[in-house]
Amino acid sequence: MSPVALRDEELMRRAIALSLEHSRAGDCGPFGAVIAKDGRIIAEGWNRVVATADPTAHAEVTAIREACRVLGTHALRGCVIYTSCEPCPMCLAAIYWARLDAVVYANTREDAAAIGFDDAFLYAQVALPPEARALRFTRLLGDEARAAFEAWAQNPLKVAY
DSSP, rough: OOOOOOHHHHHHHHHHHHHHHHHTTTTTTEEEEEEEEETEEEEEEEHHHHHTTTTOOHHHHHHHHHHHHTTOOOTTEEEEEEEOOOOOOHHHHHHHHHTOOEEEEEOOOOHHTTOOOHHHHHHHHHHOGGGGSSSOOOOOOHHHHHHHHHHHHOOOOOOOO
């Protein structure tokens, strides 16, 4: 955790430094992220997809996981994520689920597409109904699965998120 409050530019420069440092190492893509609360760094992350053989290990996701661990919560209200590139659809969803207050980014998705990280297809797929997507979606045993939803809805101990 950063001992002093930093300005937006300093926090973004740290995210950029992480992206540069780790892309030069050759074990990841050129993406870095920092999560700050009250101008203090809570967590850092960088793309670790290849290094961990985990396609979800994007910079934003690794930073979110670390921030949640550090703060002991799944909700990062009051925090801002600084990311070296506009988030892909997966990271954007994770940011919303984590309840971050804001996203500050440097490179655009068009910049990422120019070097081979084109997620326009994913953005388009998300907007389609399941039966129209490029990947086959098959619904199976919905009635049986609904029992878990009903049990959760009726559980007085549930933690809504």
